[in-house]
Amino acid sequence: MLFRIPVFLLFLSCFTFAVAQKPVVFNKKSYEHIFKSAEVYTLEDVESNLSFDTISSATYQNKFVPNKDYYPKNYNQNSSYWYRIKVRFDEDLDKSSVIEFFDQVTDYIDAYFPDENGNYIHSRTGADLVFKERLFSHKNFEFLIRNLKKGEYYYYFKVKSKDKVNVIIVFRTVERFIQYGLTEYLTYGLFYGMIFIFSFHNLLMYLAVRRKQYLYYILYIISVGLYEVSIDGIAYQYLWPQHPVWNEYAYGIALFCISSFALIFTKELLHVKQKAPFYFKLINAVLLLRLAFFLVCLLYNPDWFKYKFIEFIPLSIGFVTGIYILWRKRYRPARFFVVGYSFLFLGFVIKIVHILGYARHIPGALGYYSLSFGFLLEMVFLSFAIGDQVRILKRKKENAQKQIIKQMQLNAEMKDNLNRELEAKVEQRTIEVKKQAIALQQQNETIEKQNEELVSKNSLLEQQSEEISRMNVLLERDNISLKTSIEKVTDARVNATELDFEEFSQKYPDKEACYKFLAELKWESGYACLKCSHTNYCNGKVPYNRRCTKCAYEESVLHDTIFENNRISINKAFYLVYLIYNSKGTISSHKLSEKLGIRQSTCWAYASKVKKVMEERKKDLRGIGKSGWSKIVLDKKA
Structure with a gap:
């Protein structure tokens, strides 16, 4: 007996709460109603695992709370939301009616409507279902109310959507629904x-x-x-x-x-x-x-x-x-x-x-x-x-056209004025031309006389020109002979005496002259490719380098010479070799540094390299004289 009292009180409280939800009243004159605010009670199913039998039981009736918004919403998209409405038909309705949901992005809507026997019938629709499964071929979601008999009824709806939706629930008669649609x-x-x-x-x-x-x-x-x-x-x-x-x-x-x-x-x-x-x-x-x-x-x-x-x-x-x-x-x-x-x-x-x-x-x-x-x-x-x-x-185009027309009119007026001015000037110019023609005729006569004199003078000039050409040929031969003599004298002076850098630079003034000398010296006996021994070549990327026409290997003019991997200018390197050879290696690195303007350590290192070559080739250089400095540059052991 004591156990039955709490159960009775719980049932009574549930019944009291259920009665607390005020019903929406419909009669034969009711054709449309939008449920809002406290007319809709809601229950959040966080785990989305509650069944209809569970939420419709007496235990869950008091867990439905009035909607706090104008229209209900699914604030938590991971939850399912149950909505309950209560309606009362004051009289039997002879018109078919529907419950409609507006928000077309709602994924699933499960409806539970009571029938005449008090049992609930389940219907389902939603945006995630194939369209043909809907009760009506309409963009919104509709459920047909199957029981319109006099009395009070609860209708339950379960809404599940990954988007936030407004749960707008509308009651309409079918006639009103057709008119509205x-x-x-x-x-x-x-x-x-x-x-x-x-x-x-x-x-x-x-x-x-x-x-x-x-x-x-x-x-x-x-x-x-x-x-x-x-x-x-x-x-x-x-x-x-x-x-x-x-x-x-x-x-x-x-x-x-x-x-x-x-x-x-x-x-x-x-x-x-x-x-x-x-x-x-x-x-x-x-x-x-x-x-x-x-x-x-x-x-x-x-x-x-x-x-x-x-x-x-x-x-x-x-x-x-x-x-x-x-x-x-x-x-x-x-x-x-x-x-x-x-x-x-x-x-x-x-x-x-x-x-x-x-x-x-x-x-x-x-x-x-x-x-x-x-x-x-x-x-x-x-x-x-x-x-x-x-x-x-368009206005700009019209204005531009008007300006063009106006400009064309001005151009026409200017053209007429210019034509009149030109006609007057042409008449005046014609008179002047006639006068100038008479003067030119007189000048032509004078020019003809001068031309005759010029012809005679031209013949004389031609004779003088032939004589000058002959003398130029003789002078050119003398110049070539003189140039050759100067080069021989310079070579003899280079090989005979010790020259200063300025005098030496006259013979080897720049890198190109030095490269030319090395090329003639290196390939004096003919060219042969180091890779394939081919004898035909063409110019390389660097002046006086030679590139094999067969394998495309390019040989530097400095390769296998004492100047390979040289870090000082080539003409100074030439002069350094020249000084060391002429002094037979006795010139000091300080003296070399003073003459060449190079650091003493660099002069010492380079002098040691040259002296080593001279020592190794002492027998080959014996008896050559002072011109032998140019023979050591091809030493392949350097």
């Missing part, structure tokens, strides 16, 4: 018809004037249409009814296209690159970041498409760019652009307010379709902006 689809037809008309009109304009702004505008409004049909569920109904998984990508792809083509269209319409370079760079940066986010969502996690609020960033950038160009640059088409974006911005804000649960302050249709209204008004005013730009261009 036809009106809604007609409105959508008008909306998408306007998108089609705008697209077709701007396509014709693009084909006529070939301005890219029309093409970007077409892509933008087509993207708007794609987004609207995706978010309204119409695309799912008519385009991919067998593939509900596409619903997860469609609106995300459409939003990306809207943002991208809107910013590109903004750049093209307002000439942002010329009028606002900073905003041009900013728009490009936003486009790249938006593309990166889109690729991450598409390839990594499509659930991130639900973060639609990021579209506020490109929308704001385009809006601020239009305001800047209108305010600072006074570009007239920007006024319609700013007005259009203002409506879109306002629609976006109203939509956000509606999503955040403040719908009670906004009329239902305006809150739900605010973004569509914003897009529609934006398209109208963007068309005005394009038309205004065309009018400006």
Whole structure:
């Protein structure tokens, strides 16, 4: 007995709580009702494992709490939410009715309706199910009320969605549902018809004037249409009814296209690159970041498409760019652009307010379709902006044509005046020419006489020229002989005495002269490739190098000479060898440093190298005389 008392009290408390939920009363005059606020009780199923039998039991009745928002929401997308409504039919209703859910992105909705016997019938629908499984072929979710007899009833709904949704529950009679559905689809037809008309009109304009702004505008409004049909569920109904998984990508792809083509269209319409370079760079940066986010969502996690609020960033950038160009640059088409974006911005804000649960302050249709209204008004005013730009261009063209016509008239007048002036000048010039002709005739006679004298003088000059040519030939022979004598004297002096660097440099003035001497000395007996022994060669990359025409091996003129890997200038190296040889190795490194202007350590190292070669080739150099310095440069052991 004591055990039964707590159970009875618990049952009584559950019954008391259940009665506390006020019923929504319907009669034959009721044709539509939207459940909101405390008319809907909610229970969060965190583990998503509660069955209907469990939540409908007396134990769970007191766990349902009144909805705190204007419309219920699934704040935790990992949970399932149970919703309960209570209705009372004051009389038997003779009209069929439905319960409708509005938010088309809801993944699953399970409904439990009581029948005449008090048993509950289960029905299921949702965006993740194939479209043909719905009770009605409609973009929203509907459940047919099977029991309309007089009395009070509880209806249970289980909602599970990975997106945040507004659980808008509406009671409608079938007649009202048909009227509402036809009106809604007609409105959508008008909306998408306007998108089609705008697209077709701007396509014709693009084909006529070939301005890219029309093409970007077409892509933008087509993207708007794609987004609207995706978010309204119409695309799912008519385009991919067998593939509900596409619903997860469609609106995300459409939003990306809207943002991208809107910013590109903004750049093209307002000439942002010329009028606002900073905003041009900013728009490009936003486009790249938006593309990166889109690729991450598409390839990594499509659930991130639900973060639609990021579209506020490109929308704001385009809006601020239009305001800047209108305010600072006074570009007239920007006024319609700013007005259009203002409506879109306002629609976006109203939509956000509606999503955040403040719908009670906004009329239902305006809150739900605010973004569509914003897009529609934006398209109208963007068309005005394009038309205004065309009018400006037309006005400029007309002004340019007027200036051209005016300039052509001035040119014609100037041409007539110039013709008259030219005719007068031609007459005057003709008289002068006649006078000059008489004078020229007299001059011609004088010139003819002078020509006869010049002919006789020319014959004399030809004779003198022949004599000069003969003398030049003789002088040239003497010069060649003299040059040869000078070279012989210089060579003899080089080999006979010790010269200073300036005198020595006259014989070997630069690197080219030294390389030439080494080439003649090195290949005196003929050329043979070190790699393949081929005897034909061509010039190498460095002057006087020789490249084999067979294997392309290039041999340096310094290879296998005492100057290979030389670190001082070649003409100084020549002089150093010359001094060491003439002094028979007795000249000191200090003296060499003083004569050549090179560090004493370098002179010592190089002198040691030369002396070593002289010592090794002492027998070969015996009896050659002072000219033997040039014979040691080819020492291959150096």
